[in-house]
Each structure stands twice: as structure tokens, then as C-alpha cells.
Amino acid sequence: MKNELNKILASQPKYRLKQIIQAWFDVDKNSYEEITTLPLELREELKSFPWLTVKLHSIYKSKIDDTEKALLELADGNLIETVLMGRQNLKEDSEAGDRYTICISSQVGCAMNCSFCATGKTGFKRNLTAEEIIDQYRFWQRYVSPSYQEGVAFAMSSGRMGGVAEARQISNIVVMGQGEPLLNYDNLKQALNIILQNTEIGPTKITVSTCGIPKFMDKILEDKEFPQVRLAISLHSAIEETRKKIMPSHTSGFLEYLVEWAKKYSEVITSRSHFIGLEYLMLENFNDDEKHLKALKKLASNFSRVRINLIPYNDISTGKLKTTAREKIEHWHEELMKSSFVCTIRHSQGQDIAAACGQLCNKVLEK
Numbered sequence: 001m002k003n004e005l006n007k008i009l010a011s012q013p014k015y016r017l018k019q020i021i022q023a024w025f026d027v028d029k030n031s032y033e034e035i036t037t038l039p040l041e042l043r044e045e046l047k048s049f050p051w052l053t054v055k056l057h058s059i060y061k062s063k064i065d066d067t068e069k070a071l072l073e074l075a076d077g078n079l080i081e082t083v084l085m086g087r088q089n090l091k092e093d094s095e096a097g098d099r100y101t102i103c104i105s106s107q108v109g110c111a112m113n114c115s116f117c118a119t120g121k122t123g124f125k126r127n128l129t130a131e132e133i134i135d136q137y138r139f140w141q142r143y144v145s146p147s148y149q150e151g152v153a154f155a156m157s158s159g160r161m162g163g164v165a166e167a168r169q170i171s172n173i174v175v176m177g178q179g180e181p182l183l184n185y186d187n188l189k190q191a192l193n194i195i196l197q198n199t200e201i202g203p204t205k206i207t208v209s210t211c212g213i214p215k216f217m218d219k220i221l222e223d224k225e226f227p228q229v230r231l232a233i234s235l236h237s238a239i240e241e242t243r244k245k246i247m248p249s250h251t252s253g254f255l256e257y258l259v260e261w262a263k264k265y266s267e268v269i270t271s272r273s274h275f276i277g278l279e280y281l282m283l284e285n286f287n288d289d290e291k292h293l294k295a296l297k298k299l300a301s302n303f304s305r306v307r308i309n310l311i312p313y314n315d316i317s318t319g320k321l322k323t324t325a326r327e328k329i330e331h332w333h334e335e336l337m338k339s340s341f342v343c344t345i346r347h348s349q350g351q352d353i354a355a356a357c358g359q360l361c362n363k364v365l366e367k
């Protein structure tokens with residue numbers, strides 16, 4: 001954890017850190033002073049330490065769907081983006097409120113330079129600390145809490161806007177924002193473990209998306225402390241030459257490696273509710289012909305539990321790439337389902353606020 005925090009806690013019993021971390025996740029607490037289980041002296045010392053490592057720079061609300069994007073400022077002035085995506089609660093349980101998925105970042109910028117991604121164009125700046133990863137969750141946790149929303153309503157109007165703010169709940173986390181998560185392995189692992197220990201979110205409700213970094217994929221197989229969250233591999237083509245063209249990080253022989261790795265993964269993670277996600281960005285006249293479909297089916301047939309996610313491309317104004325027509329994406333979907341694969345088409349959210357897949361680039365948008 002934070003070096004400074006470790007210094008402050010050096011002479012304290014071990015359980016103090018646990019008490020502090022538990023308080024971080026209590027939306028009714030907004031400062032160390034409010035952790036009354038801590039000795040007064042320690043609370044005083046902790047005052048020098050930020051309660052949240054991220055500060056809201058700006059927030060954007062989509063006009064077309066229930067998506068919001070936050071641009072967050074870090075202590076060193078760097079900016080990162082994180083997204084809140086609404087998903088109407090399907091259960092007829094009015095108590096449960098609406099369920100939300102948050103998309104969080106793992107790095108400032110990214111070195112992978114995938115050609116379809118705006119973050120890749122900004123280059124890599126640094127890894128996020130475990131706290132900065134956790135604090136994106138804590139930021140949204142507070143943001144969706146009724147007391148925060150009522151506070152905003154109060155601040156924005158001369159009086160309360162009427163009615164009680166709806167209960168909104170973060171039920172899923174996708175680590176699909178800015179950065180390649182596995183290149184920030186230790187901080188990611190620590191952050192996910194802390195989130196899992198301090199929230200009701202279970203490991204299968206968290207998905208980590210990766211370009212596929214063999215060194216760390218192997219490490220996951222052996223690392224008993226890496227949480228059993230879902231992994232999604234950014235595949236985008238089951239043909240090496242095509243994949244290499246849009247993902248400079250692609251290494252020759254990766255697809256064969258992936259098949260072998262997936263076999264070992266299914267031996268390590270035996271739960272039937274676990275599957276490997278294969279993310280496939282659909283690009284017109286690039287990776288969307290019958291040859292590529294056949295290659296995808298062949299590759300995916302080697303996986304024991306797999307879910308293929310077809311993703312319409314979201315324009316990032318490179319002018320070079322275009323999304324595949326909807327009919328063709330549906331044709332792929334149908335074909336893959338006919339071949340007995342679990343397959344979904346991703347519904348892109350927040351396109352009007354550049355919050356959709358591949359569009360995050362820390363640009364301050366006009367409101």
C-alpha cells in the first residue's frame with residue numbers, strides 16, 4: 001500500500017490498516033477523522049493523507065443512454081478516465097435498484113498502441129497505484145449513492161429536487177479503460193483483492209481485459225493470490241498477419257500459445273461459471289470476411305469454456321478503420337451461435353461522450 005501510509009502505520013498494530021481500508025469503502029465516511037475506532041492521535045496523523053487519491057475534473061452524461069464518463073485528476077496532475085454504464089435491473093425487485101457496471105483504467109496512457117484505440121495514441125505515462133485503481137471504484141460508489149446525488153441536486157437548485165434519489169448499485173467492474181492491466185500486475189492484483197474483500201462484488205463480476213501478455217498470463221496460472229476474476233483476451237483476429245496489423249504488441253506464435261494457455265487455465269480454474277472471453281472488434285474489409293470467421297471458429301473450438309464478444313468499432317477519427325455493417329455482425333453472431341459458441345454483440349454505450357470502447361483519451365470535451 002501507499003508508502004506514506006505504511007510509514008504512519010509502522011508503529012501501529014496490523015489491524016489498523018484493515019480498519020482504514022474498511023472505512024474507505026463506507027460511503028457514509030468522508031475523512032479519516034470519522035473513523036472513530038482509530039486512536040485520536042492516529043486520526044490526526046492521517047489528516048496529511050488524501051482520503052481519495054482521485055479528484056473529479058469533469059463529468060459527462062450521455063444524452064443517448066445511461067452512461068456517464070468521469071475525467072479524474074491524480075495527485076501529480078495526470079488525468080485518467082472511468083465510465084459508469086447503466087444496466088436496468090432485470091429482476092422485478094424494486095429494492096435492488098438499478099445495477100451499474102464501471103469501466104476502470106489501470107495505467108495513465110498505454111504503451112500497446114493498438115491502432116483502433118485513442119488511449120494508445122497518447123503513449124504510456126505511468127502505472128496507476130493500487131489506491132488509484134481502487135479509488136475509481138470508490139469515486140463511483142460515492143457518486144451513485146443517494147446522499148451524493150441529493151447533495152448535487154441540492155447544490156444545483158435552490159432547494160431539493162423532490163423525491164428521494166434512486167438507489168444505484170455497482171454490480172460489475174470491467175478493467176477495460178486506459179492501459180494494459182497485466183503490465184501493472186502487482187498493483188492490479190492488490191486493488192482487485194481489496195475490492196473483493198470489501199464489497200459485495202464477486203470475482204465473476206469482474207472482468208480484466210488484456211491484449212495477451214504471455215509472461216503475466218503464465219504468472220496468473222501459478223499465482224494463488226491472483227483473484228479468480230474473468231479474463232477477456234483482445235483477439236480481434238484469429239489470423240496472425242491480420243492481428244499484427246492492428247496490434248503492434250502481437251508476437252508471432254501468440255495464437256498457438258493462447259490455445260495452450262487456455263487449456264492450462266481451464267485446469268486451474270475449474271468452476272463452470274468461468275469462461276475465457278474473446279473480444280473481437282469488427283472492422284470492415286479487414287477482419288470480417290468468411291476466411292476470418294472460419295479462423296475464429298477453428299481457434300475458439302480449442303477452448304473448453306469460451307464466450308465470444310463481437311464489438312462494433314467506435315470511430316476515433318483515424319479515417320483508416322471503419323466498423324462492419326450491422327447485418328454482417330449479426331450474420332457472424334448467428335453463424336457462431338449455430339456452431340454452438342456462446343456469443344454476444346456488445347452494445348456500445350456513451351458514444352456521444354467518447355466513453356465507448358477505444359474512445360478514452362483524456363480529452364476535455366465541450367459540455
Ligand code: SF4
Binds near residue numbers: 179
Ligand atoms: S486497447 Fe487497451 S491495450 Fe490497446 S492501446 Fe488501448 S488501452 Fe492500450
